[in-house]
Amino acid sequence: MILFPNAKINIGLHILNRRCDGYHDLETVFYPIPLHDALEAVEATTLNFESSGIVIPGIAGDNLCLKAYKMIKKDFDLPALSIHLHKKIPIGAGLGGGSSDAAYFIRLLNEKFRLKLDTAAMQDYARKLGADCAFFIESKPVFAYGKGEEFKDVSLDLSAYSLVLIMPPVFVSTADAFRGVKPRIPETPLQELIKLPVEQWKEHIRNDFEESVFRTYPIIQGLKNSLYDAGALYVSMSGSGAAVYGVFADKPELPLFDESYHVFYV
Numbered sequence: 001m002i003l004f005p006n007a008k009i010n011i012g013l014h015i016l017n018r019r020c021d022g023y024h025d026l027e028t029v030f031y032p033i034p035l036h037d038a039l040e041a042v043e044a045t046t047l048n049f050e051s052s053g054i055v056i057p058g059i060a061g062d063n064l065c066l067k068a069y070k071m072i073k074k075d076f077d078l079p080a081l082s083i084h085l086h087k088k089i090p091i092g093a094g095l096g097g098g099s100s101d102a103a104y105f106i107r108l109l110n111e112k113f114r115l116k117l118d119t120a121a122m123q124d125y126a127r128k129l130g131a132d133c134a135f136f137i138e139s140k141p142v143f144a145y146g147k148g149e150e151f152k153d154v155s156l157d158l159s160a161y162s163l164v165l166i167m168p169p170v171f172v173s174t175a176d177a178f179r180g181v182k183p184r185i186p187e188t189p190l191q192e193l194i195k196l197p198v199e200q201w202k203e204h205i206r207n208d209f210e211e212s213v214f215r216t217y218p219i220i221q222g223l224k225n226s227l228y229d230a231g232a233l234y235v236s237m238s239g240s241g242a243a244v245y246g247v248f249a250d251k252p253e254l255p256l257f258d259e260s261y262h263v264f265y266v
């Protein structure tokens with residue numbers, strides 16, 4: 001069986017406070033985008049994991065797909081699997097790629113072995129693997145709060161716009177990015193701001209990671225500026241970065257980026 005884990009962008013991200021467990025309460029809107037990895041599993045005699053495409057830092061045994069498999073295997077009788085992950089979603093990007101792979105692996109196991117887990121049960125498993133992992137069980141636009149694993153429905157459809165996503169040649173660690181931010185309660189909750197027309201987002205919707213991440217990596221700020229120069233209605237870093245997206249009324253004429261930048265029309 002083969003599934004295609006998608007990426008997400010964050011539209012607005014407020015970091016509200018630091019919790020006793022070291023995590024942060026936040027509010028954000030997760031919006032799925034059609035940029036995908038490919039994840040395949042077939043029955044085998046021994047458990048095996050391999051990946052192709054973008055090289056994943058760290059050791060293969062720590063891959064979130066294997067963590068998902070081992071977690072579910074504690075509760076269900078699963079056979080050994082040969083797992084192949086083809087990686088296209090940039091890493092250290094704030095696009096949730098690793099979390100998506102893990103969530104889709106839970107979905108794959110549920111479907112392939114008829115585990116009869118409902119959405120809530122799969123989300124409970126996913127939450128154990130990462131703060132934004134549960135989002136990818138349904139992968140529909142949501143307002144997220146808590147650690148980023150609690151959801152409310154949001155009515156948001158950007159299909160009339162042209163979305164461009166650009167990954168600069170920088171890797172931002174999520175944990176480091178959180179350490180750089182001073183939490184604060186916003187004047188107006190994101191749940192209200194997201195109802196504004198896209199044309200007004202520039203003035204009102206912010207990502208709290210940008211200030212400190214831009215200080216460390218000024219090229220991300222430069223990238224944001226160049227998308228506004230190209231006529232974007234709204235530009236933001238996604239999550240903890242380093243990827244930046246622009247929302248345009250029509251497909252834009254972009255400046256020529258160095259080949260170390262990866263540009264996706266999504």
Ligand SMILES: C[C@](O)(CO)[C@H](O)COP(=O)(O)OP(=O)(O)OC[C@H]1O[C@@H](n2ccc(N)nc2=O)[C@H](O)[C@@H]1O
Pocket residue numbers: 010022023024025026028094095096099129130131132133146147148174175178239240
């Ligand atoms: C920043 C976002 O990308 C926004 O969408 C996500 O909240 C990050 O989610 P994630 O990558 O699944 O995060 P995890 O893998 O659970 O956590 C990585 C590290 O980020 C920090 N972390 C994460 C989520 C959160 N609400 N508070 C945190 O402080 C913690 O130091 C944690 O050790």
Ligand SMILES: Nc1ncnc2c1ncn2[C@@H]1O[C@H](COP(=O)(O)OP(=O)(O)OP(=O)(O)O)[C@@H](O)[C@H]1O
Pocket residue numbers: 056057058062063064065085090091092093094095096097098099101102132172173174175239240241
């Ligand atoms: N399937 C996977 N895909 C990508 N990274 C993985 C995977 N499994 C484990 N990882 C580890 O996760 C790290 C990337 O996580 P990190 O949270 O910093 O970045 P991210 O991909 O931008 O995700 P997020 O949007 O959740 O912040 C990598 O260094 C890698 O070692």
